[in-house]
Amino acid sequence: MRPRTGGWEHKANRGTQPLTPVPRSAMLIELVIGALKAIVIVLLALSLAGVLLWFERKGAALIQDRIGANRAAVLGVGRRLGLPNLGLVNTLMADPLKLFTKEDFVPEGADHFLHGLAPFLALFPILITFAVVPMGDTLRIGSRTINLQASHLDVAALYVLAAIGIGVYGLALGGWASNNRWSLLGGIRASAQMISYELALGLAFLSVVVTYGTLDLQEICRIQGAVWFGWLPRWGILVQPVSFLLLLTAGMAESKRVPFDVPEAESELVAGYFTEYSGGKQAVFMMTDFAEVVLTAVLVTLFFFGGWQVPWLYHDGFHFPGPHGAFLRLPNYAVAILQIVSFWAKTVFFCTFQILVRWTLPRFRYDQLMQFGWKGLVPVGLLNLIVTALVVVLVGAKY
Amino acid sequence: MTPISYFLVLSGILFATGVVGVLVRRNIIVMFMSIELMLNAVNLAFIALGRRIGSIDGQVIVFFVITVAAAEAAVGLGIIISLFRNRATVNADELNLLRW
Amino acid sequence: MPLWLFSFLAVLAVISALGVILQRNPVHCLLGLAVNLLDIGVIFIGLGAVTVGFLQIIVYVGAIMVLFLFVIWLLNLQAEGFGGYLGVKFFGAVGAATLAAELAVMFWRAAPISRLLAAPAPPGSITSLGRSLFSDYLIAFEVTSVLLLTAIVGAIGLARRLPSSADLAERSATGQTSLRSASSTVERREQIPESIPARVDSGQGRDRRIA
Numbered sequence: 001m002r003p004r005t006g007g008w009e010h011k012a013n014r015g016t017q018p019l020t021p022v023p024r025s026a027m028l029i030e031l032v033i034g035a036l037k038a039i040v041i042v043l044l045a046l047s048l049a050g051v052l053l054w055f056e057r058k059g060a061a062l063i064q065d066r067i068g069a070n071r072a073a074v075l076g077v078g079r080r081l082g083l084p085n086l087g088l089v090n091t092l093m094a095d096p097l098k099l100f101t102k103e104d105f106v107p108e109g110a111d112h113f114l115h116g117l118a119p120f121l122a123l124f125p126i127l128i129t130f131a132v133v134p135m136g137d138t139l140r141i142g143s144r145t146i147n148l149q150a151s152h153l154d155v156a157a158l159y160v161l162a163a164i165g166i167g168v169y170g171l172a173l174g175g176w177a178s179n180n181r182w183s184l185l186g187g188i189r190a191s192a193q194m195i196s197y198e199l200a201l202g203l204a205f206l207s208v209v210v211t212y213g214t215l216d217l218q219e220i221c222r223i224q225g226a227v228w229f230g231w232l233p234r235w236g237i238l239v240q241p242v243s244f245l246l247l248l249t250a251g252m253a254e255s256k257r258v259p260f261d262v263p264e265a266e267s268e269l270v271a272g273y274f275t276e277y278s279g280g281k282q283a284v285f286m287m288t289d290f291a292e293v294v295l296t297a298v299l300v301t302l303f304f305f306g307g308w309q310v311p312w313l314y315h316d317g318f319h320f321p322g323p324h325g326a327f328l329r330l331p332n333y334a335v336a337i338l339q340i341v342s343f344w345a346k347t348v349f350f351c352t353f354q355i356l357v358r359w360t361l362p363r364f365r366y367d368q369l370m371q372f373g374w375k376g377l378v379p380v381g382l383l384n385l386i387v388t389a390l391v392v393v394l395v396g397a398k399y
Numbered sequence: 400m401t402p403i404s405y406f407l408v409l410s411g412i413l414f415a416t417g418v419v420g421v422l423v424r425r426n427i428i429v430m431f432m433s434i435e436l437m438l439n440a441v442n443l444a445f446i447a448l449g450r451r452i453g454s455i456d457g458q459v460i461v462f463f464v465i466t467v468a469a470a471e472a473a474v475g476l477g478i479i480i481s482l483f484r485n486r487a488t489v490n491a492d493e494l495n496l497l498r499w
Numbered sequence: 500m501p502l503w504l505f506s507f508l509a510v511l512a513v514i515s516a517l518g519v520i521l522q523r524n525p526v527h528c529l530l531g532l533a534v535n536l537l538d539i540g541v542i543f544i545g546l547g548a549v550t551v552g553f554l555q556i557i558v559y560v561g562a563i564m565v566l567f568l569f570v571i572w573l574l575n576l577q578a579e580g581f582g583g584y585l586g587v588k589f590f591g592a593v594g595a596a597t598l599a600a601e602l603a604v605m606f607w608r609a610a611p612i613s614r615l616l617a618a619p620a621p622p623g624s625i626t627s628l629g630r631s632l633f634s635d636y637l638i639a640f641e642v643t644s645v646l647l648l649t650a651i652v653g654a655i656g657l658a659r660r661l662p663s664s665a666d667l668a669e670r671s672a673t674g675q676t677s678l679r680s681a682s683s684t685v686e687r688r689e690q691i692p693e694s695i696p697a698r699v700d701s702g703q704g705r706d707r708r709i710a
Contacts, residue, residue: 114526169533408603443539450547466643470649473650480574
């Protein structure tokens with residue numbers, strides 16, 4: 001069926017309109033698909049962040065050999081019905097519900113505008129990084145090929161760095177706008193820590209980019225699909241182990257999680273930069289914390305563990321290695337589903353790892369933290385970059 | 400598609416705003432911020448014109464301007480901190496030791 | 500770049516620039532400048548200079564503005580009232596408005612530029628930028644790195660606090676003669692903590708040498 005042409009009429013190409021005419025219906029469908037992808041990935045990231053909030057409490061309880069929260073009654077409903085210790089479901093929902101229905105007060109003398117703006121200024125940059133995160137390869141529906149990535153940017157890694165850099169403002173301004181000395185101190189510490197560890201993060205990114213020769217995240221995942229010696233998948237961890245450690249450490253420091261959580265040191269600064277926040281705004285700050293956990297896990301997965309790659313799974317099915325390698329043909333949607341599941345499984349694994357680290361290690365002192373960032377991670381990152389560049393040049397261009 | 404002159408007009412307006420900021424404000428830090436505003440306006444003009452004549456030189460020059468602006472901001476703020484330590488003020492009207 | 504996008508970004512840029520020069524609280528001015536720089540970065544990306552646009556966001560908004568914020572906190576600047584020589588301010592504003600009008604008229608009637616044929620847009624990818632930087636502009640690149648190093652050393656040298664005469668007297672009394680702090684040398688480990696001068700940064704920045 002011929003597509004209806006609307007909007008752009010066919011004109012003689014005078015060199016001033018290089019674009020070919022696009023039917024309006026096709027543009028609309030592309031827009032809807034793009035919007036759907038964006039909504040899905042942001043909702044997935046936020047849901048994972050919310051579940052992690054509960055998972056952290058239960059995980060902490062497991063590690064510390066106690067039960068943790070397992071009773072919750074909403075408006076007394078559970079208690080009266082005799083079901084307060086359902087434990088699993090209602091503690092998962094009770095926490096966010098409680099946070100969003102609390103009174104939201106602004107301390108006296110605080111800057112109202114910035115006090116309200118800061119939590120969202122902290123959360124927004126972290127969420128928009130998920131726009132360039134690829135969940136799978138391509139999905140073919142009918143004649144349409146959908147790239148399972150909300151926005152295909154050639155410079156996606158640079159975009160992620162830029163967004164993480166903007167995330168400093170939320171907590172810096174939140175700490176300052178609270179009219180509270182300890183909040184300000186927490187805010188200063190947090191922003192100093194974040195900009196220091198951005199260097200290490202950037203250096204880890206650079207090494208990976210030099211190895212793969214591209215900034216495009218989807219391309220980096222695709223490159224990791226090939227195999228060595230016929231059976232070993234070319235995952236990034238085998239090529240850049242130092243960079244992996246650097247990225248994981250710097251990512252944990254960026255999200256100010258223990259052992260780097262001096263800015264919100266619960267025993268020193270009350271709650272650091274979000275002392276004066278309650279209710280919905282505090283929920284947004286906690287969301288930021290866990291969204292950054294998810295982001296670090298996602299970045300580690302994408303760069304070092306193949307992203308959505310399943311070993312030996314290609315776009316037409318499984319090609320098992322070996323001389324008698326079986327070939328299992330799979331339809332396209334099954335491949336896409338397997339890829340998406342593998343991506344999120346790896347992400348959840350690294351989120352769990354970060355939670356484990358949090359409840360295992362004690363906190364760094366602030367000067368130890370800064371020394372570790374500047375005198376420890378940055379030289380290691382630079383050295384890694386130099387060695388990577390040398391190897392890439394000697395072994396020969398494209399990975 | 401917007402003609403390039405629109406970008407240049409925007410650049411001119413931002414530059415003039417920066418000039419007003421430097422002349423009118425007395426706080427040195429805000430004056431410094433207005434200077435950064437002027438630098439930014441010039442960057443915009445470079446990129447717009449570089450795009451118009453099809454040369455990558457515009458982007459390269461902006462790259463260097465950003466780098467030099469970073470260095471200048473660091474040193475300038477260091478000077479402001481030293482000034483503050485010696486005179487306990489950042490009001491430009493009170494920093495008048497060189498006036499006769 | 501489509502006109503509606505440019506209009507939105509241009510209006511946002513002008514409003515935030517006006518916010519920079521008109522706000523009383525320095526932190527609000529800084530926020531206005533950060534929004535302006537972010538906006539201009541997005542315009543760069545829209546014009547095709549993708550790498551430079553992201554560099555502007557990473558370097559300018561992400562680092563330089565945070566540096567400004569730290570200095571504002573360090574000096575504990577509060578919101579200021581209006582004052583100063585009003586005559587200078589008035590003539591400054593008039594002069595700048597004249598400048599703006601001149602520039603606007605000049606660029607609006609940019610007939611010579613419009614008559615040129617549109618050249619193909621230069622690639623904004625990081626590859627082409629890198630290629631140009633490392634071949635045509637190599638010397639400038641290397642000199643810029645030396646400049647950055649000089650700036651770092653200079654900024655640290657300008658902003659560090661030398662101990663005041665009271666601290667020097669205290670240190671010579673306890674046997675320290677160098678400027679290095681006590682905690683870093685091995686042989687000072689047995690010193691009791693009270694002898695180390697407690698330098699709490701009060702944020703007021705008053706140097707005790709000039710009372």
